[in-house]
Amino acid sequence: MALPKQHRLRHSREFSAVYRHGSKAVSEHLVVRVLAQNTAASPGLNEVKADPPKFGISISQKVSKRAVIRNRLKRQVRAAIRQLLPSIRCGLQIVVIVRPDSVECEYGEFLRELEQLLSKLEVIDGHS
Incomplete structure (x- = not known):
């Protein structure tokens, strides 16, 4: 199931x-990049805007040459994001990059790592 359009x-250009x-x-398995929306450079992530958070997921062919595997990983990351x-603050653009050693990673690991990374970047309030 896809994320809602908003x-x-x-x-x-948004990814760039x-x-x-x-x-x-x-x-170990993910890289997360965060930018406050409508800013060229984010002076700080303390700015909250009314726009909902926006996500992108990037999985290169270095992860796996097989699209079936890349799509499975993308579905797992999407489920973790959902x-x-x-608990994710509004007004942010977030790109989740899946690293090449993630082929055997399961949903629970993605969820745990994503929550840790988002907490580290002060995108979520504590742990849910």
């Missing part, structure tokens, strides 16, 4: 802005 990054100017946190969505 929660998706859809254009390459997050890559260029966003804050970054890294774990579960954490109510």
Whole structure:
């Protein structure tokens, strides 16, 4: 099941802005980049805007040459995002990058790592 349209990054320029100017946190299987919406460079993530948070998921062919595997990983990350969505602050653009050693990773691991990274970047309030 896909994320609702208002929660998706859809254009390459949005992804590029997050890559260029966003804050970054890294774990064993995921990299998360966060940028406050409508800003060229994020001076701080304390700014809260009315726009809902927007997400993009990036999985390169380095993870797996097989689209079936990449799509399964993308579904697992999307499910983790959906579960954490109510606790995520508004006004942010977030890109989740799946790292190449993630092929054997399960949903529970993605959820735990994503929650840790988002807490580290001060995107969610504590732990849900």
